[in-house]
Amino acid sequence: MIRMRLIYLLLILLIAGSPEARASIEVSNHSPEVGETITLTFSAPVDSLTVTYRPNSSVSKTEVLVNNPPATSMEWASKEPGLVSLSYLDRSGGDAQSVRQDLSIRFEGLSGSGLAVMLFAGIILFGGATMAFRTLFQEQDEGRPEVFDPEEMPDT
């Protein structure tokens, strides 16, 4: 469960954080809505951009956008809400280095199905707990003492 395999995290950290890796992706809006077009600006001409939806999850999806000819900026709109990672390989400094930018893509308005699941789960869980609490204390009101009678205890 704990899975302290840090290698991916460290690689990302080292690539993104090393002094040589100053190449970057500037975005016009860090939290756009789904379908909202934003401008991405690169520090050097980029020929292809990888978009990863739900990065680092087992259900992540990747899409590669091609820039032909390579350019220092492009327009992009997310197809899905949630965390999205944009990355490209920067070859300007000799060795190719991955440059990454994470974004939080907002829902377009209110997510009806999300709200419905949240309310449904909340009502079942908190409602169920309340109902069970009431049952627990009803027994007490009906005559069973809250402090148990030691005579009633299992013989151990």
Added chain:
Amino acid sequence: MSTKRGNWNSKLGFILAASGSAIGLGNIVFFSSNAYQYGGGAFYLPYFIALFVLGLPIMMVEFGIGTLTGKSFPLALRELAGKRAEFVGWWSIGSAMFITAYYIAILGWAFGMMVGAFGSLFEPGISAPFTPFETPTDSPSAMVYFFNLLATWWPVLFIFVIWGLNLLILRKGASSIEKAVRIFVPLMWVFMIGLVIRGLTLDGGFDGVMYLFTPDFEGISDASVWRGAFSQMFFSLSLGLGTMTAYASYLPRDADQVNNSMLVSFLNCSFEFIAGIAIFSLLFVFTLNPAGSTLSLSFFVIPQGINELSTIPWITRLFGFLFFFLIVIAGITSSISLIEGPASAMMDKLKITRKKALTIVAIPCAIGSVLCTLPIIIDKGLAGNGTLGLSILDITDHWVFSYSLLIVGLVESLAIGWILGADKLRMALNQHSKWNLGKWFNTLIKFVIPIVLLTVILSSLWNERTGLYGANVDLGSFNWLPWFIPIFWLAVSLSFSFYLTNKPYKK
């Protein structure tokens, strides 16, 4: 010699203790990590279904056998399903002791991070004795702070503090556990609700919450999401460890265990519900990409979010302190139950005093905790876990946590379903319950749960085919650890079970 086991003073005390046992690191740390890993909205619906298909019925079995027999887990299984079932009970107790050892090591690190909130956790210029972290940071970094902490002897001191607190709470059994949980469990809720309020009042926080709850039907069709959801439910409710049976054995025989199971399970999942809201709102607002590990979310990512909560340093420090304090108290309410399970089982079987039972459990487990916090650096480049302690913990956790609980759950449902008879347990539970269980309960215990658990276990084993866990990292002179640890765990836990099962038992 007869041994007095003690009893709960009130129903509320039992509910607080059992829910405190269920609510632990699994709810705060692992739930959010798993929910993210399995796609947020793709995860929540399967997880919710798992509560009704797996969580509630097994909880009813574990509570039921505790009150019906008035015995701890192995002896309850013996009484209801024979000596072979007792062996499995002792195996779960042995595995619970391994889990206790490293669970307390994690709490020791959380304690170190809590102390660090008022030290250098939220300050720039920190470094750690590992190649990637040798240069002092330009900004605060919880990850560098954590690895620096890991490479010191402080966590060894902190685990003794945590062990001391556990034994202090457990010294008088049910009555002293009850006193502690009456303070700790409500505090946990208050702190988590505080974090929810802060997360939701940040711009974009609600979108993070919607990310958790909006169903992603493409992700739901992925089998691994269901495996993750069912495993999370089992771990989160502390099933297969013997703790719930031990707690229930202190209740009178006519306790309504259907209602108690519902109450504890719903409280546990309600806590996860609000923990998910708090953590996903922070993840989204600060665009925190939880790469890497399960622990990384709570030890690195959330502190990073907390660091950006306020520009006023003392507020950041206070939030950081409270977050790790929450993890420590949630962990302690669970670790006391992890220790109580083996202690009560030994008291029952060996007819020894509580003090002696606690000593027998605490000494090997505390040695295990020390091993898991050893700051010896064996992997300076951090290709793996860095220190000897964390490597031991990681490999132990992989084998013990991933397999023993599920195997125990499988055997338990087969023993109760087919040897005792699910119908007998159902009738016994219905006798004192306001909510009568229908015949669907028998179907779940006899067929559905064994099939689900067997599928999860086999698919996990299938994933092992690519190589021995941990063997892909060079551990220097400790390269034998990846094969030694699973063999050691199996040899020790099976010998322990064999010895205790064959020990004469006087009722």
